[in-house]
Amino acid sequence: MRYSAVFEPHFDAWRDAVRPLLALKTEAQDIEWRPVGSTQSGLFAAPPAPVTDRPLPSMPRAFFTLARSGLAFDAPDRFSLPYAVARLVAERGGQVLDDIGIREVRELKRRAKTVHRDVHKMHAFVRFAKTIDDAGERWVSWHRPDHFIIRQATPHFVRRFGDMRFALLTPKGSAVFTPEDGVVYGPGVAHHISPTQDDLDALWCTYYASIYNPARTLTDAMRSEMPMKHWGTMPETKLIARLLAEAPKRLAESAARNPQGASAVLPPDAAPLSAVHDAIRRCRGCPLAGPATHAVPGEGPQTARIVIVGEQPGDCEDTEGRPFVGPAGRLLMDALNAVGLEREQVYLTNAVKHFHHKKQNKQRLHERPEALHAELCAPFLHAELSRIQPTVVVALGTTAARTLLGRAVKLQSVYGRRLTARGGHTLIVGPHPAAILRRPDSSELRRQLHDALLKATAMTRSTA
Amino acid sequence: MELAQKLSILADAAKYDASCSSSGAKRTRPTDGFGNTTGMGICHSYTPDGRCVSLLKILFTNRCIFDCAYCVNRLSSNTPRASFTVAEVVRLTVGFYRRNTIEGLFLSSGIIKSADYTMEQLIEVARRLREEERFGGYIHLKAVAGASKEILARAAQVADRLSANIELPTQKDLDTLAPAKTIVETETTMDQLHNISQTEGPKKLMPAGQSTQMVVGATAASDASVLDTSNRLYTSHRLRRVYYTAYSPSSQPHAALPTKPVGLLREHRLYQADWLLRFYQFRVDEIVQPGQNLALDKDPKLAWALSNRAFFPVDLNRAPREALLRVPGLGTTNVQRVLSLRRQRTVTVDDLRHMRVSLKKTLVFLEIPGDRSAVRHLDIQSLEDRVKPRQLNLFATGQSALTGQV
Numbered sequence: 001m002r003y004s005a006v007f008e009p010h011f012d013a014w015r016d017a018v019r020p021l022l023a024l025k026t027e028a029q030d031i032e033w034r035p036v037g038s039t040q041s042g043l044f045a046a047p048p049a050p051v052t053d054r055p056l057p058s059m060p061r062a063f064f065t066l067a068r069s070g071l072a073f074d075a076p077d078r079f080s081l082p083y084a085v086a087r088l089v090a091e092r093g094g095q096v097l098d099d100i101g102i103r104e105v106r107e108l109k110r111r112a113k114t115v116h117r118d119v120h121k122m123h124a125f126v127r128f129a130k131t132i133d134d135a136g137e138r139w140v141s142w143h144r145p146d147h148f149i150i151r152q153a154t155p156h157f158v159r160r161f162g163d164m165r166f167a168l169l170t171p172k173g174s175a176v177f178t179p180e181d182g183v184v185y186g187p188g189v190a191h192h193i194s195p196t197q198d199d200l201d202a203l204w205c206t207y208y209a210s211i212y213n214p215a216r217t218l219t220d221a222m223r224s225e226m227p228m229k230h231w232g233t234m235p236e237t238k239l240i241a242r243l244l245a246e247a248p249k250r251l252a253e254s255a256a257r258n259p260q261g262a263s264a265v266l267p268p269d270a271a272p273l274s275a276v277h278d279a280i281r282r283c284r285g286c287p288l289a290g291p292a293t294h295a296v297p298g299e300g301p302q303t304a305r306i307v308i309v310g311e312q313p314g315d316c317e318d319t320e321g322r323p324f325v326g327p328a329g330r331l332l333m334d335a336l337n338a339v340g341l342e343r344e345q346v347y348l349t350n351a352v353k354h355f356h357h358k359k360q361n362k363q364r365l366h367e368r369p370e371a372l373h374a375e376l377c378a379p380f381l382h383a384e385l386s387r388i389q390p391t392v393v394v395a396l397g398t399t400a401a402r403t404l405l406g407r408a409v410k411l412q413s414v415y416g417r418r419l420t421a422r423g424g425h426t427l428i429v430g431p432h433p434a435a436i437l438r439r440p441d442s443s444e445l446r447r448q449l450h451d452a453l454l455k456a457t458a459m460t461r462s463t464a
Numbered sequence: 465m466e467l468a469q470k471l472s473i474l475a476d477a478a479k480y481d482a483s484c485s486s487s488g489a490k491r492t493r494p495t496d497g498f499g500n501t502t503g504m505g506i507c508h509s510y511t512p513d514g515r516c517v518s519l520l521k522i523l524f525t526n527r528c529i530f531d532c533a534y535c536v537n538r539l540s541s542n543t544p545r546a547s548f549t550v551a552e553v554v555r556l557t558v559g560f561y562r563r564n565t566i567e568g569l570f571l572s573s574g575i576i577k578s579a580d581y582t583m584e585q586l587i588e589v590a591r592r593l594r595e596e597e598r599f600g601g602y603i604h605l606k607a608v609a610g611a612s613k614e615i616l617a618r619a620a621q622v623a624d625r626l627s628a629n630i631e632l633p634t635q636k637d638l639d640t641l642a643p644a645k646t647i648v649e650t651e652t653t654m655d656q657l658h659n660i661s662q663t664e665g666p667k668k669l670m671p672a673g674q675s676t677q678m679v680v681g682a683t684a685a686s687d688a689s690v691l692d693t694s695n696r697l698y699t700s701h702r703l704r705r706v707y708y709t710a711y712s713p714s715s716q717p718h719a720a721l722p723t724k725p726v727g728l729l730r731e732h733r734l735y736q737a738d739w740l741l742r743f744y745q746f747r748v749d750e751i752v753q754p755g756q757n758l759a760l761d762k763d764p765k766l767a768w769a770l771s772n773r774a775f776f777p778v779d780l781n782r783a784p785r786e787a788l789l790r791v792p793g794l795g796t797t798n799v800q801r802v803l804s805l806r807r808q809r810t811v812t813v814d815d816l817r818h819m820r821v822s823l824k825k826t827l828v829f830l831e832i833p834g835d836r837s838a839v840r841h842l843d844i845q846s847l848e849d850r851v852k853p854r855q856l857n858l859f860a861t862g863q864s865a866l867t868g869q870v
Contacts, residue, residue: 098804100818124506128563139562156502163498163598164562200559206468207520207560210475211511218514226510236509244512 009035060094069112261376294321298349318355397432486567489672497598528574568602625672673704777838793826
């Protein structure tokens with residue numbers, strides 16, 4: 001016998017409609033589902049189920065919980081699938097609900113899970129906008145769920161906001177709540193009417209922008225958890241494009257405030273000297289890298305017994321990318337020749353690998369590197385020394401001396417003395433050739449440079 | 465200073481606290497008020513870095529009398545400073561909550577004057593929310609280590625959760641980076657909070673319990689010592705959650721700290737190991753050897769299974785729950801499903817497929833009628849390559865604080 005079931009299209013009405021059909025053991029395919037308000041013609045309709053005195057099968061609570069959610073799923077068979085499962089439960093008992101081997105059970109569970117997620121997202125993403133009418137504050141929201149969940153989702157808002165007058169509007173049904181009259185369900189509202197925003201909406205956007213960490217971007221994760229179809233009603237999402245666009249700039253700013261120095265690119269200890277040189281050329285770890293033309297790594301044989309460390313590249317060195325090739329370099333070469341050394345016998349490098357300067361008219365004027373620059377760059381110098389293992393290191397000028405000793409020193413008090421550098425290398429300090437060039441009376445400094453180089457050469461002979 | 469500017473500074477300063485959860489407490493709406501907590505957290509938004517926004521997470525002030533090396537708000541940092549008033553925090557919390565953008569408030573603070581004085585400010589915010597605004601939403605307050613017992617008891621009256629941060633796994637680590645802090649003092653505070661929460665009374669105090677946070681990778685401490693500390697906190701102080709946060713160089717680094725950020729993957733593996741301790745009945749020494757770190761290329765449960773092959777195959781239809789929980793790829797939910805189903809009939813490979821279990825990873829460790837995966841592959845050399853994931857799921861690393869199912 002074929003029957004029709006006529007009911008309001010929500011779970012409680014469906015449950016009342018199917019009770020007699022279950023008692024009659026009517027199969028799912030023998031029922032015409034006629035929810036009120038559907039467009040189906042009433043002609044040729046099967047008769048409604050007769051009133052029966054057969055006992056209604058008692059159903060476990062677990063079934064109702066599952067069916068209530070599963071029935072909210074938007075599908076042509078949203079009313080018949082839960083009925084089919086109800087028949088299985090009536091025939092075989094509540095434990096069939098655990099048997100995911102049965103297609104209908106599996107499908108109803110899948111639908112219930114999808115609906116739970118949809119309800120959860122409605123609880124999460126509904127945004128109330130404050131409006132004022134004659135009776136006071138009224139909070140209005142519009143949300144677009146995938147399924148018929150208004151009756152599943154509303155009780156949560158009532159429990160939470162029971163002192164507010166509020167409206168939950170969705171294309172698949174609406175609910176209006178007042179503390180006096182409770183919930184009234186109504187028809188769907190197709191379009192979003194956007195209410196005006198107040199200062200707290202603006203503050204919410206401020207909050208959202210402040211907690212985003214530009215160093216980590218996982219927009220796929222964000223989109224999968226917060227689908228874009230909800231973005232229209234969530235004011236903070238209008239910031240996302242801007243936040244993402246600004247992320248590189250914010251990172252660059254934070255990198256400028258928070259320079260990583262050499263350690264960001266430094267190769268492992270086992271890597272060869274050439275890898276250290278490559279890392280120096282790649283380094284953007286401090287503010288000096290930006291304006292410079294070239295980074296200037298050290299130069300010379302890896303077997304050199306003497307390493308000479310200057311302050312930083314100058315104008316010529318920056319242009320060519322090689323150390324000691326400008327006027328100060330020529331002065332140093334003369335001083336080396338005077339103690340019997342050739343450029344090719346020593347390893348030449350600087351404490352700081354980029355040219356610190358300021359532009360004046362069209363000229364680039366040398367600026368002394370700050371202690372921070374030298375500290376950030378120091379790992380490169382130590383990496384070079386660890387590859388070469390020279391007999392002696394000659395530090396020229398105050399920056400090189402401070403970097404190698406790990407403390408500020410008065411140059412005059414250490415010139416020519418045998419010292420120990422951080423990392424254990426033997427160290428001799430001399431004046432920087434650029435200082436000699438700048439000084440009108442430089443004979444004393446020239447003598448001290450010559451003296452330092454002479455002592456260093458003597459050390460290589462005594463240990464050879 | 466404008467409220468928006470304060471909010472910007474004090475929200476930015478609070479983002480280094482990993483805890484975002486609003487779950488674990490149930491609180492019904494006061495009859496004359498608004499707000500409740502449902503017991504399960506709700507993420508009301510997501511930031512472009514994929515993180516959940518559930519609470520208004522801010523500092524009351526980022527001024528601080530301490531100089532802890534790993535902290536962006538330390539005394540010697542030149543970060544911009546701001547302080548809220550009690551009324552401002554109340555207004556923001558109520559305003560955001562009524563718009564349905566948050567589940568509640570997570571209020572922490574730099575230490576001003578003293579531990580007690582700082583906590584007084586936080587308690588006053590919570591008290592006004594509860595008593596004057598009749599707010600029933602979630603409130604998580606920072607418990608400042610060393611605060612007096614009376615102050616802690618008052619905080620427990622108004623908060624759902626309190627957290628005293630352990631910060632680093634051992635006293636040696638604290639001595640290096642946070643010389644003003646001691647493990648003993650923090651654990652004393654935890655102990656007092658636990659006792660307070662057990663007090664009999666008309667209402668349950670701090671229903672969401674205590675949590676804490678450990679910074680990982682700022683010192684050389686191994687994962688083994690991190691997990692030992694967690695285990696102690698779970699067992700002796702009954703902590704609800706330990707959060708791990710991979711050390712990332714803050715915008716104002718300290719010279720004593722490493723400048724390379726520790727991988728999020730290490731943080732992810734610690735969360736997985738933490739889940740094994742709490743829900744899978746593993747012991748720390750089964751997961752990681754003393755002084756060692758967790759493997760990064762495979763999850764800790766798989767790593768255990770690969771080095772304990774004699775334990776397998778596990779009989780899907782007969783083994784007890786504890787044994788099923790040790791099978792890689794079977795999480796607590798699916799183990800429960802298997803147990804319910806096998807009361808009725810034999811559980812098959814198809815059933816596992818319907819549960820969306822990763823068969824490639826799981827079958828070799830199981831004995832199932834008609835399936836020979838275990839017989840064929842369990843004893844071969846290349847088992848590890850067979851079951852190890854080819855690509856590491858980096859999305860998972862962003863989610864691991866929420867669900868650590870392994």
